[in-house]
Amino acid sequence: MNYIDFALCYKALGDETRVKIFDMLKSGEKCACKLLDELNCSQPTLSYHMKMLSDCSLITTRKEGKWCYYSVDINILKELSKFILSTSNTKMEKCCEKD
């Protein structure tokens, strides 16, 4: 994953509705209609948010008949968490220092 990938994932989590959806999915796979029950938004709006979360691979979709089941991808979560906590290798020369 590069900076663009990370930014896409964080952007996907950077919305109150989606972070709520994400939190719900962490406890296990959920049907779209169940998510809709818990959120104050229309069905197309939920669909839009699920697309954002899917496009960056944060969640996976399983279709069964006319239902959609969503779940979080644990591997991506580990990468995100690792990125947040890891120490960067970025080396920089000092500048505008007084000492």
Added chain:
Amino acid sequence: MNYIDFALCYKALGDETRVKIFDMLKSGEKCACKLLDELNCSQPTLSYHMKMLSDCSLITTRKEGKWCYYSVDINILKELSKFILSTSNTKMEKCCEKD
């Protein structure tokens, strides 16, 4: 931290330039002018991004004379990481299940 706080932090990280800045700061405190050297943006644009990262408490600012030094707040990072990896307590009734 509630959903809104988390969403603000992730939104702050949801931009390629800012995720890059964040990565640079992980290796230690940096001066604004050094960050500017490494990025392809104007000084006011950097200032804008630093404000976004500060407003959600992801980074802290230390002023010394006319220079600004930025660094990441490790406590917030731990919270973000914990949120990503933790299992939600959200309990939901099953719905539209076939079995």
Added chain:
DNA sequence: TTATCATATAGACAGTTATCTATATGAAGG
């Protein structure tokens, strides 16, 4: 085949974001 149900897509639109240039602020040095 037709109706129904779950989900996705299209189109519209107000609000937000990322960027720039120009300018202000505030510290340090002469």
Added chain:
DNA sequence: CCTTCATATAGATAACTGTCTATATGATAA
């Protein structure tokens, strides 16, 4: 006090986002 330097703010603007209603798609049931 005036100049210079680092950073912040203001204002403009094009692009993007989140939301809605209306409609399409695609699966299941009658």
